Amino acid sequence: MAASEGSAAPGGARVDHLVTSGTFSLDGGTWEVDNNVWIVGDDHEAVVIDAAHDAEAIAAAVGERRLVAIVCTHAHDDHVDAAPALADRTGAPILLHPADQELWKLTHPDRAPDGELADGQELTVAGTVLRVLHTPGHCRGAVSLYAPALGTVFTGDTLFAGGPGATGRSFSDFPTIVDSIRDRLLTLPPQTVVRTGHGDSxxxxxxxPHLQEWIARGH
Structure with missing residues (x-):
C-alpha cells in the first residue's frame, strides 16, 4: 500500500509514495537499489512517476483508479523496468523524453514508449498540472515534473538531498546536470518540496545554497 505524502491540491489531488527494490545495471556493473515510485492523483485517476521494479505492487497502490499515464523521469533500467508490465495491466501509455530512447532500448529493445515528453509540456491529472522540465545531465533525456499546485517537483535522479545525481556513467555529463539544476530547479520557489528518485525528499x-560546493567538488 502506498503511503500518502501530505501535499494536496485544492481540487483533491495528492501525492502517494511507494518504495520498490531491485537492481540498476549499466556499463557492466549491477547494484542493489531502492526506488521511489510517486503516484499523483485523487480517488478516481492517477499518474505514476517512474514504474520501478514491481508492477504488481504499483498496480495495487493505484488500486481501482484510472491510470492516466506512466511517466518516466529517465530511462535507466531501475526507473523503467516495470513500465511495460504496468502498461499492459492498466492500458496506460508510457511517456519518455525522446533523448533517452537509446538508453530505453538497452532495457526494452522490443517495446517502445507510447508517447514523448517535451520541455514545457503540461500533463493534467485530477485537475492538477504537472509541467515537464527537461533537466539533462544524469542522462540526456532526464526530466523533472513540477506541480505548482502541490508545491512540489519530482526530480528523478537529477537532484537529491545533498546534491546532483551521478554523472560518472554513459549518457551523463556533470556540467550539464549543474546547468539543469541551477537554471531549471533552483529557480523554483524555495519552499518547493523536491521528491527524488531515491532516498529522502x-x-x-x-x-x-550548496550549488557552488557541488561545482567545486565536481562529483
Missing part, C-alpha cells in the same frame, strides 16, 4: 531552499 528535500526542498529547493535547502539545496540552493
Amino acid at each position: 528535500t526542498t529547493v531552499g535547502a539545496e540552493a
Whole structure:
C-alpha cells in the first residue's frame, strides 16, 4: 500500500509514495537499489512517476483508479523496468523524453514508449498540472515534473538531498546536470518540496545554497 505524502491540491489531488527494490545495471556493473515510485492523483485517476521494479505492487497502490499515464523521469533500467508490465495491466501509455530512447532500448529493445515528453509540456491529472522540465545531465533525456499546485517537483535522479545525481556513467555529463539544476530547479520557489528518485525528499531552499560546493567538488 502506498503511503500518502501530505501535499494536496485544492481540487483533491495528492501525492502517494511507494518504495520498490531491485537492481540498476549499466556499463557492466549491477547494484542493489531502492526506488521511489510517486503516484499523483485523487480517488478516481492517477499518474505514476517512474514504474520501478514491481508492477504488481504499483498496480495495487493505484488500486481501482484510472491510470492516466506512466511517466518516466529517465530511462535507466531501475526507473523503467516495470513500465511495460504496468502498461499492459492498466492500458496506460508510457511517456519518455525522446533523448533517452537509446538508453530505453538497452532495457526494452522490443517495446517502445507510447508517447514523448517535451520541455514545457503540461500533463493534467485530477485537475492538477504537472509541467515537464527537461533537466539533462544524469542522462540526456532526464526530466523533472513540477506541480505548482502541490508545491512540489519530482526530480528523478537529477537532484537529491545533498546534491546532483551521478554523472560518472554513459549518457551523463556533470556540467550539464549543474546547468539543469541551477537554471531549471533552483529557480523554483524555495519552499518547493523536491521528491527524488531515491532516498529522502528535500526542498529547493535547502539545496540552493550548496550549488557552488557541488561545482567545486565536481562529483
